[in-house]
Amino acid sequence: MKIKSYRFMNTNFEIIVGIIKNRRTIKPFMMNGQKIDNEQITKLLELADWAPNHGLTEPWRFVVYANPSDFCSAHAELYKQNTPADEFAQGVYDNLAHQGDKASHAIVAVMHRGNLPKIPAFEEMAATACAIENILLGATALGFASYWGTGGMILKPAMRTFLSLRDGDEVMGVLYLGHADEQPTGVRRIPLSEKVKWA
Numbered sequence: 001m002k003i004k005s006y007r008f009m010n011t012n013f014e015i016i017v018g019i020i021k022n023r024r025t026i027k028p029f030m031m032n033g034q035k036i037d038n039e040q041i042t043k044l045l046e047l048a049d050w051a052p053n054h055g056l057t058e059p060w061r062f063v064v065y066a067n068p069s070d071f072c073s074a075h076a077e078l079y080k081q082n083t084p085a086d087e088f089a090q091g092v093y094d095n096l097a098h099q100g101d102k103a104s105h106a107i108v109a110v111m112h113r114g115n116l117p118k119i120p121a122f123e124e125m126a127a128t129a130c131a132i133e134n135i136l137l138g139a140t141a142l143g144f145a146s147y148w149g150t151g152g153m154i155l156k157p158a159m160r161t162f163l164s165l166r167d168g169d170e171v172m173g174v175l176y177l178g179h180a181d182e183q184p185t186g187v188r189r190i191p192l193s194e195k196v197k198w199a
């Protein structure tokens with residue numbers, strides 16, 4: 001795209017600053033149960049598809065649940081089936097089973113290893129993380145609440161089996177999208193100056 005003027009560029013920058021700084025983790029229990037149209041979710045997935053990626057492997061894959069409870073009940077069952085009886089906690093099971101009750105959609109994000117061995121796995125995960133961030137930022141721009149989580153069984157081998165992953169593929173997390181009545185304030189604990197060195 002040809003940038004027509006500095007003024008145009010400046011406006012775009014202000015817009016993206018607003019979106020990035022307004023993206024906040026809003027956990028699914030803070031959502032209000034209001035649904036998002038599947039068409040809007042599709043638009044977010046189209047944004048994901050424009051993430052940078054090395055070698056055009058396009059490693060992001062998504063499993064979309066328009067009814068998050070379908071995923072959450074399976075998640076809770078994975079916990080039950082893969083936890084020794086003396087460690088099993090009914091509260092954890094119930095939390096997992098009901099985690100998405102107030103969300104609109106759950107999207108499981110997977111890194112699907114491409115067939116270019118010269119591309120390191122971390123680059124495929126980085127590209128998939130960029131695709132996920134595109135979804136979160138698009139969701140913010142549309143006024144949706146979003147959450148990216150890896151808790152429960154998400155990173156356990158049982159989830160890989162549930163999702164029929166191949167060797168080299170990785171589960172990147174589950175995204176919950178929905179609506180919320182309140183927006184939490186963002187927190188950063190380490191000053192940017194400690195994270196950046198101008199060489």
Ligand SMILES: Cc1cc2nc3c(=O)[nH]c(=O)nc-3n(C[C@H](O)[C@H](O)[C@H](O)COP(=O)(O)O)c2cc1C
Pocket residue numbers: 023024025026148149150151152173186187
């Ligand atoms: C890869 C990844 C995994 C995460 N997993 C969890 C999680 O399992 N549980 C949780 O409470 N938050 C999780 N989060 C959300 C973070 O807690 C959240 O991003 C952090 O508190 C910063 O808040 P912000 O997103 O509003 O900037 C995860 C975030 C990322 C990027």
